[in-house]
Amino acid sequence: MQIIDVNKINEPNTKLKEKYTQGHSKAYIETYGCQMNVADSEVVVSILNKNGFAYTDELNEADLILVNTCSIRENAETRVFNRLVHFKHLKKKKQGLLVGVIGCMAERLKEKLLEEEKLVDLVVGPDAYRDLPKLVQQAGSGQQAINVLLSREETYAEISPVRLDKNGVSAFVSIMRGCDNMCAYCVVPFTRGRERSRDPQSILNEVQELIDKGYKEVTLLGQNVDKYNWNKGEVNFAQLLEMTAQLNPKLRVRFSTSYPQDMTDEVLYAIAKYDNICKYIHLPVQSGSTRILDLMKRGYTREWYMNRITAIKNIIPDCAISSDFIAGFCGETEEDHKDTLSLMEWVGFDYSYMFKYSERPNTYAARNLKDDVPEDVKSRRLDEIIQVQNRLSLESNKKDVGKTFEVLVEGVSKKSENRLFGRNSQNKVIVFDKKDYQIGDYVQVKVVDCTSATLMGEAV
Numbered sequence: 001m002q003i004i005d006v007n008k009i010n011e012p013n014t015k016l017k018e019k020y021t022q023g024h025s026k027a028y029i030e031t032y033g034c035q036m037n038v039a040d041s042e043v044v045v046s047i048l049n050k051n052g053f054a055y056t057d058e059l060n061e062a063d064l065i066l067v068n069t070c071s072i073r074e075n076a077e078t079r080v081f082n083r084l085v086h087f088k089h090l091k092k093k094k095q096g097l098l099v100g101v102i103g104c105m106a107e108r109l110k111e112k113l114l115e116e117e118k119l120v121d122l123v124v125g126p127d128a129y130r131d132l133p134k135l136v137q138q139a140g141s142g143q144q145a146i147n148v149l150l151s152r153e154e155t156y157a158e159i160s161p162v163r164l165d166k167n168g169v170s171a172f173v174s175i176m177r178g179c180d181n182m183c184a185y186c187v188v189p190f191t192r193g194r195e196r197s198r199d200p201q202s203i204l205n206e207v208q209e210l211i212d213k214g215y216k217e218v219t220l221l222g223q224n225v226d227k228y229n230w231n232k233g234e235v236n237f238a239q240l241l242e243m244t245a246q247l248n249p250k251l252r253v254r255f256s257t258s259y260p261q262d263m264t265d266e267v268l269y270a271i272a273k274y275d276n277i278c279k280y281i282h283l284p285v286q287s288g289s290t291r292i293l294d295l296m297k298r299g300y301t302r303e304w305y306m307n308r309i310t311a312i313k314n315i316i317p318d319c320a321i322s323s324d325f326i327a328g329f330c331g332e333t334e335e336d337h338k339d340t341l342s343l344m345e346w347v348g349f350d351y352s353y354m355f356k357y358s359e360r361p362n363t364y365a366a367r368n369l370k371d372d373v374p375e376d377v378k379s380r381r382l383d384e385i386i387q388v389q390n391r392l393s394l395e396s397n398k399k400d401v402g403k404t405f406e407v408l409v410e411g412v413s414k415k416s417e418n419r420l421f422g423r424n425s426q427n428k429v430i431v432f433d434k435k436d437y438q439i440g441d442y443v444q445v446k447v448v449d450c451t452s453a454t455l456m457g458e459a460v
């Protein structure tokens with residue numbers, strides 16, 4: 001298979017070029033995976049826009065379909081494969097329709113997507129989006145097009161993302177890319193490459209632009225935001241948080257994801273110091289067993305994690321805490337699983353994302369450990385984790401009944417046109433009567449009732 005060096009393309013298909021440069025071509029993008037992919041899709045649309053593509057959110061209007069993909073678990077990839085089969089049928093009906101895979105599956109599967117599966121026309125990895133316009137032209141003239149080079153520098157720093165969300169209230173801002181942690185189970189270091197931080201000035205410029213457009217909330221994104229480090233310590237994450245919060249006291253600042261090994265008290269004091277830095281930390285623990293954490297290569301123990309939780313509770317008493325869990329990792333015994341349940345109880349997580357372990361090819365775990373917990377045991381353990389979390393979430397929400405929170409309104413409730421929803425600083429969703437309130441307003445809402453997932457309130 002031929003890998004096209006895009007820098008050597010000097011005779012682009014003129015017909016296609018005309019089509020693109022005159023803005024006659026429409027690109028549609030579907031995004032899977034984490035918030036980072038959501039942010040990347042906005043960068044991709046910005047790059048395409050500058051190169052003559054209009055964006056459409058109507059699949060049947062598209063001349064180019066891009067799927068921004070995730071490899072984190074096998075079922076994430078299966079979903080995308082099913083979608084690609086569907087798009088392949090569409091290609092038969094619409095001549096000239098191009099389909100491209102971008103993001104983590106592009107990086108993990110590379111030319112396999114073009115060759116073995118023959119499902120797509122182009123494959124572009126997360127650090128190669130600047131080459132997309134050229135690669136699309138290449139694919140359009142009938143050649144396979146691929147660029148999956150990872151970079152040590154690329155942060156798309158100066159590219160102003162085209163916001164694809166509809167609410168105009170809350171936006172993601174990427175502050176770093178890649179991950180150097182190499183947790184034993186995880187594909188991210190392979191699909192996103194080495195960790196690198198984005199120029200703080202470009203981050204602040206992007207946030208200021210959002211403020212000027214009327215946005216009220218930003219979420220600073222990285223796989224491990226605590227490792228943010230610009231110019232060998234010139235700006236660390238705590239400082240970046242403060243600088244962002246200082247831009248405007250009415251701007252809410254969120255961030256994700258924090259890492260137990262690296263989260264410093266300095267970060268916690270920064271959160272406590274500013275009213276507009278949200279009192280919510282997503283601090284994935286994965287397992288409550290030190291033995292399993294060691295096998296996972298997470299670099300911390302159960303006790304270390306508990307120490308970090310104690311620090312959060314001391315420094316930011318009203319902080320909500322959520323976590324991620326993996327059930328049934330290699331070698332996990334019933335004892336280890338019980339350690340996870342007891343840690344959950346000890347912390348009292350407000351919310352969690354919970355998964356069954358899914359072995360990913362070429363990771364440390366796939367190469368060195370045995371995926372030996374039977375499927376039914378994994379499922380049962382996951383169920384038990386979910387049960388405990390549901391109860392903890394309900395207990396946490398019940399404690400909020402009677403309290404009043406400042407809610408940033410994000411939209412109209414799916415269940416009723418007369419109700420609005422938004423979140424409080426703790427990231428909890430609150431639903432309340434619309435009255436004259438608008439999307440983007442800050443509203444004081446008193447909580448009157450709750451489920452394990454939602455708070456119901458009345459504006460006061």
Ligand code: SAH
Pocket residue numbers: 072073185186187222223224257258259284286324325326355356357358359360
């Ligand atoms: N950078 C973040 C996590 C990003 S991936 C962190 O380290 O906390 C999001 C979550 O997916 C992880 O926290 C983990 O719980 C889950 N996950 C990652 N790899 C997985 C795998 N192979 N099987 C099951 N869950 C996995």
Ligand code: SF4
Pocket residue numbers: 179180181182183186187188189223224259
């Ligand atoms: Fe994956 Fe670990 Fe990096 Fe998170 S910190 S992205 S789990 S390697």
Ligand code: F3S
Pocket residue numbers: 032033034035036037069070071072103104187188191192
């Ligand atoms: Fe998935 Fe890639 Fe994010 S694997 S979780 S889309 S970094």
